[in-house]
Amino acid sequence: xxxxxxxxxxxxxxxxxxxxxxxxxxxxxxxxxxxxTYHVSVLTQILIFGVFAMSIDILAGYxxxxxxxxxxxxxxxxxxxxxTVTQYGLPLWAAIIISVLAATVLAxxxxxxxxxxxxxxxxxLTLALGxxxxxxCLRWSVVTGGENGIRGDIRPVEIGDALSFYYVTLVCTVVLxxxxxxFIRSPFGLTLSGxxxxxxxxxxxxxxxxxxxxxxxxxxGFFAGLAGALYALFNNFVSPSTVALTQxxxxxxxxxxxxVGTLFGALIGSFVMITLENFVSYYTQRWPTVLGLxxxxxxxxxxxxxxxxxxxxxxxxxx
Amino acid sequence: xxxxxxLKTTAAAVGGAGLGLAPMRSAFAQTAPIxxxxxxxLTGVIAxxxxxxxxxxxxxxxxxxxxxxxxxxxVIVEDDASNPDTALxxxxxxxxxxxxxxxxxxxxxxxxxxxxxxVKGTGTPYFIPVIAADDLTQRxxxxxxxxxxxxxASQNSRPFADWAFKQxxxxxxxxxxxxxFGHEQCGGFAQTFTELxxxxxxxxxxxxxxxxxxxxxGQLAGLGVDAVFAMETGADATRFAKQFASFGLxxxxxxxxxxxxxxxxxxxxxxxxxxxxxxAAHFCEGAQxxxxxxxxxxxxxxxxxxxxxxxxxxxxxAMWLAESIKKIGGKIExxxxxxxxxxxxxLTGSPLGKAVKLDQYGNPIYDIYIRKVEKRADGKLWNVPxxxxxxxxxxxxxxxxxxxxxxxxxxxxxxxxxG
Numbered sequence: 001x002x003x004x005x006x007x008x009x010x011x012x013x014x015x016x017x018x019x020x021x022x023x024x025x026x027x028x029x030x031x032x033x034x035x036x037t038y039h040v041s042v043l044t045q046i047l048i049f050g051v052f053a054m055s056i057d058i059l060a061g062y063x064x065x066x067x068x069x070x071x072x073x074x075x076x077x078x079x080x081x082x083x084t085v086t087q088y089g090l091p092l093w094a095a096i097i098i099s100v101l102a103a104t105v106l107a108x109x110x111x112x113x114x115x116x117x118x119x120x121x122x123x124x125l126t127l128a129l130g131x132x133x134x135x136x137c138l139r140w141s142v143v144t145g146g147e148n149g150i151r152g153d154i155r156p157v158e159i160g161d162a163l164s165f166y167y168v169t170l171v172c173t174v175v176l177x178x179x180x181x182x183f184i185r186s187p188f189g190l191t192l193s194g195x196x197x198x199x200x201x202x203x204x205x206x207x208x209x210x211x212x213x214x215x216x217x218x219x220x221g222f223f224a225g226l227a228g229a230l231y232a233l234f235n236n237f238v239s240p241s242t243v244a245l246t247q248x249x250x251x252x253x254x255x256x257x258x259x260v261g262t263l264f265g266a267l268i269g270s271f272v273m274i275t276l277e278n279f280v281s282y283y284t285q286r287w288p289t290v291l292g293l294x295x296x297x298x299x300x301x302x303x304x305x306x307x308x309x310x311x312x313x314x315x316x317x318x319x
Numbered sequence: 320x321x322x323x324x325x326l327k328t329t330a331a332a333v334g335g336a337g338l339g340l341a342p343m344r345s346a347f348a349q350t351a352p353i354x355x356x357x358x359x360x361l362t363g364v365i366a367x368x369x370x371x372x373x374x375x376x377x378x379x380x381x382x383x384x385x386x387x388x389x390x391x392x393x394v395i396v397e398d399d400a401s402n403p404d405t406a407l408x409x410x411x412x413x414x415x416x417x418x419x420x421x422x423x424x425x426x427x428x429x430x431x432x433x434x435x436x437x438v439k440g441t442g443t444p445y446f447i448p449v450i451a452a453d454d455l456t457q458r459x460x461x462x463x464x465x466x467x468x469x470x471x472a473s474q475n476s477r478p479f480a481d482w483a484f485k486q487x488x489x490x491x492x493x494x495x496x497x498x499x500f501g502h503e504q505c506g507g508f509a510q511t512f513t514e515l516x517x518x519x520x521x522x523x524x525x526x527x528x529x530x531x532x533x534x535x536x537g538q539l540a541g542l543g544v545d546a547v548f549a550m551e552t553g554a555d556a557t558r559f560a561k562q563f564a565s566f567g568l569x570x571x572x573x574x575x576x577x578x579x580x581x582x583x584x585x586x587x588x589x590x591x592x593x594x595x596x597x598x599a600a601h602f603c604e605g606a607q608x609x610x611x612x613x614x615x616x617x618x619x620x621x622x623x624x625x626x627x628x629x630x631x632x633x634x635x636x637a638m639w640l641a642e643s644i645k646k647i648g649g650k651i652e653x654x655x656x657x658x659x660x661x662x663x664x665x666l667t668g669s670p671l672g673k674a675v676k677l678d679q680y681g682n683p684i685y686d687i688y689i690r691k692v693e694k695r696a697d698g699k700l701w702n703v704p705x706x707x708x709x710x711x712x713x714x715x716x717x718x719x720x721x722x723x724x725x726x727x728x729x730x731x732x733x734x735x736x737x738g
Binding site: 036037038039041042045138139141142145146147148149151152153160162235236237239241242278281285287288 | 361362397398400402403404407408409411412414415416427428429432433435436437439440452497498499500502526527729730731
């Protein structure tokens with residue numbers, strides 16, 4: 001399936017993709033003019049989680065390693081931003097740099113421990129590592145505030161209103177999406193795809209598979225950390241639920257719904273999930289059930305996700 | 320009943336009355352319905368309590384036909400999923416999309432703190448009949464976050480410590496869930512008890528959702544203490560009570576229970592192992608005050624269960640709001656006046672049967688019951704009063720400003736007086 005996806009990705013013409021991308025960015029930039037404040041904050045959340053889901057897709061889709069520890073990496077950055085600003089009064093930019101650094105270091109630790117495993121063992125190991133972080137956040141209450149988390153008005157007044165923060169997030173998302181896209185298209189990124197398809201062959205070609213996977217994981221953690229830092233600004237608040245397993249699962253589900261191995265699919269997945277959650281919960285208390293059904297149907301009828309299915313259909317039409 | 324049926328019935332009930340009055344109304348703002356955003360955990364770990372939050376709150380508005388001071392009342396319920404991130408998102412939706420006049424609700428402290436942090440920026444009044452986190456009405460209080468009909472976590476433990484000391488207990492161990500709500504309830508008890516001259520021999524902190532209490536029970540039995548202060552909520556409370564009894568400790572080692580442990584939401588599901596448990600609380604469903612009896616009967620008739628702290632607090636909270644709105648003639652758009660009125664109101668008609676008012680920090684002053692779980696004539700368990708401590712504030716006998724100079728209770732700071 002994954003090889004099919006990447007071949008589909010290769011056949012899509014870059015120029016039309018670029019045009020589409022510009023159109024999407026333009027639409028996103030104009031959206032708030034039609035929408036009330038609340039929806040603007042939902043859009044902001046979609047973008048942040050989109051970046052998060054893309055960072056997971058770098059590993060899941062391109063390196064073939066599905067991580068359940070990324071929620072912890074994301075949330076660690078959120079914690080560090082809030083902690084350093086509220087406790088030490090660090091300027092925000094410094095706090096963000098430290099937080100992304102912390103997330104990257106955490107990702108490096110995760111990577112060092114998990115990278116030799118594949119498949120379900122990788123899944124379980126990252127899950128366990130994520131749970132450790134969650135446990136620390138829950139029990140080390142002197143630093144993390146325990147169950148109650150950390151609160152603080154850390155978002156600067158200049159971007160205090162929903163609209164300006166949305167634009168900041170949008171710019172960050174565009175830059176980060178481009179960076180991630182460049183990363184997976186770089187020769188290094190292509191070696192990750194090579195490892196996914198056949199680690200043995202890559203090794204015999206002379207690539208240091210472990211090192212490449214390690215760096216891939218660390219880069220993915222770096223992007224997850226950036227998303228986490230944005231989330232700190234968005235909520236002005238963090239609690240253990242931000243580093244919990246559900247956070248990792250949510251990100252992964254977004255990547256899956258959008259299409260694993262499509263990168264931009266993760267943004268679509270984030271859009272679909274958060275919109276659905278908001279829309280459905282307005283009408284019924286049983287919204288988790290509805291979301292569950294959506295996943296089941298996605299898995300049955302479009303296992304390649306939204307973007308994956310679109311690409312497959314297009315390439316079939318051409319061929 | 321879900322939100323839509325409630326809205327329908329409210330609209331139907333109010334429709335007729337509203338039509339007749341319509342021509343007399345002048346300003347548009349005051350004829351528009353009062354919109355209340357109710358946040359309740361309808362899914363997640365505390366979903367059962369969330370359902371009772373909604374029931375209790377709506378029960379009051381139904382009694383007044385969904386109308387107060389000539390204005391319709393529209394309650395918009397949102398599910399906070401027992402998760403602070405979701406709570407925050409739903410609070411945003413209620414304030415920014417549904418444009419509610421104020422927010423009420425939440426159960427878990429972390430959801431309440433997240434919402435409180437959000438309304439700090441918007442200025443939306445936020446009322447918390449269940450959220451007990453001490454600091455919301457102490458060190459980190461926000462003027463428009465008011466704990467109507469609620470209590471602060473360490474408030475009830477203090478008279479309880481006094482009572483325990485008077486029973487002759489001198490050496491007590493505590494066992495508690497390891498999170499802020501537990502730290503604060505234990506802290507209130509430990510500080511007062513040791514200041515009276517008692518000793519806290521040891522404190523056990525266990526993670527939420529502990530399935531096996533045997534390691535703790537074994538140690539508790541061997542400490543040679545006079546009593547155990549137990550702070551457990553939800554399923555942990557049920558498991559603790561059952562395992563305590565099956566270890567043969569019941570009857571030998573007295574339990575001093577934090578109020579959640581013998582709340583209806585817990586003892587409803589328990590049998591003889593809960594009988595005789597003593598706790599301290601402002602609400603006591605077995606009290607013989609006529610107002611309490613009436614409320615408990617009405618509630619039981621309507622929902623088939625005895626009211627828990629969740630149902631009671633939100634019923635009283637609704638009444639508190641309604642009385643305040645009535646007092647200002649429905650002019651809820653004047654936020655400052657509304658908040659001032661809520662803060663200064665002396666609520667006389669609540670199910671407690673006694674007048675209640677807030678201290679100057681926005682937390683109610685109560686007559687605290689020491690209560691005991693007993694079997695009612697029909698076999699249902701309920702709490703009946705043993706004795707009462709009148710006029711207990713969140714600061715007990717301390718001077719508020721001096722008190723707030725000490726750190727907030729945590730696992731590491733329990734206010735224990737040495738020597």
